[in-house]
Every structure is written in structure tokens, then in C-alpha cells.
Amino acid sequence: MTVLHEPVETVAKPPRPAARRRGRRRTPRERAMVILGVALLLGYAVVAIAPMIVMVIDSLRPNRAVLSDPLGLPTSLDFSSYTKAWTDASFATYMGNSALVTISAVALDVCVALPAAYVLGRYQFRGSGVLIAYFLSGLMLPIRLGILPIFYLLGNFGMIDSRVGLVLVYAASGIPFSVFIMSAFFRGLPRELEEAARIDGAGEFRTFARVMVPLVKPAIATVVVFRFVPLWNDFFFPLVLLRSTDKYTLPVGLTQFFGEFQTNWSALFAGLVITTAPIVILFLVATKQIVAGLTAGMGK
């Protein structure tokens, strides 16, 4: 199978079979199957979403009520668990660090991968095939196994317990995926673009920056959204690379929080909600990019 040209397009396709079926009369047996199927979907939807609903509801109830009945409904909205997590347990700091590290890493990743993807997607030269394989093999590399050498490497640069070090590792770990998605997009753009730009007197760099980059915005959006999620959630690298509490990102902060507030379930749920909220909001805003990113591997 060849690499997908436009990952976004493939998933945006309408579900043809469903549309066709709607027009046909169903036999009673088929109707029973449909009802069964819909019931199954609804049932699993409850299983998928209920834990998160419990999480949100219990974070808004006083701890005593949560412990006596974890499934109760709130009598009034109680935000004290959020104030506790946000100020007493410095979730405000963790949130700031997570935002800073994740956004910088994704930005760096895109800036570095974009020109590489352009060249690899649009030009063939000696060794280009090997280079593509070299970058794409990173999609399957278990990067965490290199943690000790990464640790000493950053130590040599004086970047242990440094958010900059974390950003560098994160950005580098995203390069294979970014190159994969964006080079496929560049490959799909029409040949005439460069010629037109050249006739207009634009140089190589100008063509890239002014003509090509604006055209791959959808691919950039996919990469941004899809790299954002695992980095925001990553626990392993900050656990090893960060030392001081004021540099902690949300997942490491959350671990500390779970150690300290063991019995305050309401606060624990609030901590989980705070950690999750930005990602859920991002998802609701950018569902299309996430779906595209998740299914892009199909064309591999």
C-alpha cells in the first residue's frame, strides 16, 4: 500500500453502506438485529463515559459525601476541592509547566520536521529513500529504552531537571510521525506549484515558506493536535528527568498529589479533572484532526 496522500480526506468520506441501507425496507429479523446493535452501542457508550462522569461529579461533592456514597449526586456544587488542588497542591504551577513544555515541544517539532518533510516528500536524490526509511523507522522505535543515555546526554549539556531538556527530547521523539504525515501531504501537491513560483522568480526557500507551507496547513494541524496528546499525558520522561517540584508537569504532579491526599477522594477526582480538561477541550475543538491522526497509520 502506498502512503496516504491526504489522510484527512479518507476519514471524512461518508459512510456509504449506511446511507444506502436506509432506503431499503428491513425484514422483522433485520429490525431486531438493528435494535440489538443500537442497544449494544448505547450500552458500551455508558461504560466508556460513566467513569469520567463519576470523576467530574465526585470532584464537585464534599469528600465526606463521596466516601459514604461514591455514586451520589451533588446537592450543591462544591468547588472547594478545585481550590485545594489548584493552590494548596500547586496544580497551577503544574498546569503552567505542562502547557509550556508541550506547546514548545510541538512547535519545535513542527518547525524542524516541516522543511525535512518538504524535501523528502517532493525531491528524489541519492540517499533520499534511505533517509525516509531512517526517519520512519522511528515510528516503531521504543524510545523510552534509551532513557539512561538520554539522561547522561542531557547531563552533559547541564539539562537535568530542566524543562528545556524535556522539550528537546519530546520534540525529537515526534519527528518521525511529523515527517511521515507532512511528507505524504507535500507529495500530494501538484508539481506545477514550484514551476510557477520559479517563473515568478522565487528562490527555493521562498517557495517553501510562501507557497508550500500554507498549503499543508491541514497536515500541520493534524501533527499539532496528535502530538499534543501523548506529550501532555507523558509521565515517564518527567518522572526521570525532572527533580524539583516547581518544574513538574501535570502527570508527575498528579503522582505526588495522590501520595499526599490519599484519603481526600474529592480532591483526587478534582486533580484528575484538572489534568484531563485541557485535552478533552482540545479534542472537542479538533476531533477531525485527531481522527485523521489516529487513522493515518493505515496507509503505512
Place this chain on the structure above:
Amino acid sequence: MKWRRAAYFLLPAFVMYSLFVVYPLLSALGYSFWRWEGTARGSFAGLSNFTGLFTTFPLNQQLWPAFWHTAVFFVGTMLVQNTFGLLVAVLLTELPVAKRFFQTVFTLPYLVGGLVVGYLWSLLLSPSFGPVNKVLELVGLGSFAKPWLGDPSTALPVVILVNAWQYIGFPILLFGAALAGLPTEVAEAARVDGASPWQRFSRVTFPLLLPSIGVVSILTFIGCFNTFELVYALSGAQGNQPTGPGGATDVLGLIFYRVAFQEGGANAIGQSSALAALLFLFIFGIAVLANWAIRRREGSLT
């Protein structure tokens, strides 16, 4: 484009990727052949770090069980994803329902991340105050209530189900996209020929989906053999928290962390690098082989 010009475009990505991804993995391989005293490299060790993995206490007693736990973890997750996930994807394609809504709901747990999912379920499954046991009581199954994560016999299956719960959205989306891309003519022709729905699925649709099933399996394999956060949050770094299952959920990712950073002793670097090297060869090797096999199959199909 001239080579020199191309180099300007390629160099930043090449250097960063090589320095922070490829070089560390290769050095880990190198580290594994030396003895280490803390952070100082000692004498050449040959393969003794590797043999040490299987002979030094406590690692020799943890490694094989951890390997089997991880293997069961992978197989269990895959079974759920490739059966239930596929069923849901087929239902979403065939039934007149709000496809996007269900996809969104099923994908949400994936976005939440392993650590949060682990902590969330550790609270939900708690023996004393947990909502799961409470629900069982409410529906009259109170006798089944138990400390799910503390009981060694249920701990691993529960971790598998939580993992499948988290990742199920991915195969649903991927299979959904694959189903939407299938040529309708083939299924239509089978229908005209009088094939039953089940025959149409098993003889026509399913074989065409095999490449997607392969992709899901490979990615699940890589994910499962790297799993760390979920088990860390559910059972603690030692796997023996007061409420923990006494090592019944120790997976390879957890053992690696433990050897490298917690109880590796003086030769922690040598030992954990040897483990990293073995894991690397195993994970990357199988992933590459499986990928090659899928491509070959695809080639023979088209």
C-alpha cells in the same frame, strides 16, 4: 534541488532525531557490554550483564513472570480490540446512528492518558469506597464484590480490561475508516449471489480488513510491551503497594524502570541497559517482521 540546498532543509530534523532518539538507543546497546560502578564505566563485561539478568536475585525471579504478564496483557488487549472493537466498528458503519457521536465517546478514554486512567480506575475499583463494587451491590451482585486490584487472580485481567477500555477507540476509528474505504461492489455482488450477512462479513469484508487488523496488532504490541504508566498508577512502582497484587501485574516496562532507577544496585546501568537491549531487539524485531509480513500479504492480494 542541490544536495547542499537539501541539507539545509534536512539537517535540523536529522540532527535532533539522531541525537535524542537514535544515538541513545544505540548507546544503551553499547552500555550493556560494560560493567558499571554507579555512573563510572568499569571493565568490559562481555555478555555477563545479559546472563546476570537471569541469574541475579531478585531479577531472575521477576523477569520471566513479567514477560508472561506482558505477553498475556498484549494477547488479552488484542483479543478485546480485534473482536469487540471490530464489532463496534461494523455496527457504526451498518446502522443508522450518529456515528461521530459514538466515535467521540469511545475515543475519549484514549485521550485521557495512561496515568490518569490508572489513577481513576484505582479509585473506582477500590475495595472499601469504590463505585464499581457499589454498582455490583445495587444490581444484586454484591457477592461478586472484591478487591479487584489487590487479588492476584483478578489483578491482571482487570488491568487488561482497563487498558482495552482506554484504547478501544483507536481500533474502532481505524476499522471504521477501513470499512468506509472498502469497495462496495464486492459486498454487493456477494449479496446478489445470495450470501448471508455473516457470509458476506466472514468471506468478503473480513479478509479485506486483515491489513488493518495487522496494523492494530503491531501498534498494540509496541504499546503493550512499553506499558508503564497504567500499571504504575494501578499497582505502584513496586507492584506491591499495601493494596497491590503482590507482583501479579509486574510488566516488563515496570521491571525496566525498577532496575534502572530503583533497585538496580551498583551495576544498575549495565544491567538495565542489557534489559533495554533485549527488549529493544524483541520489540523492534517483531514489529519489523510483522510489518514485512503484512506488506507481503497485501502485495499478494492486489
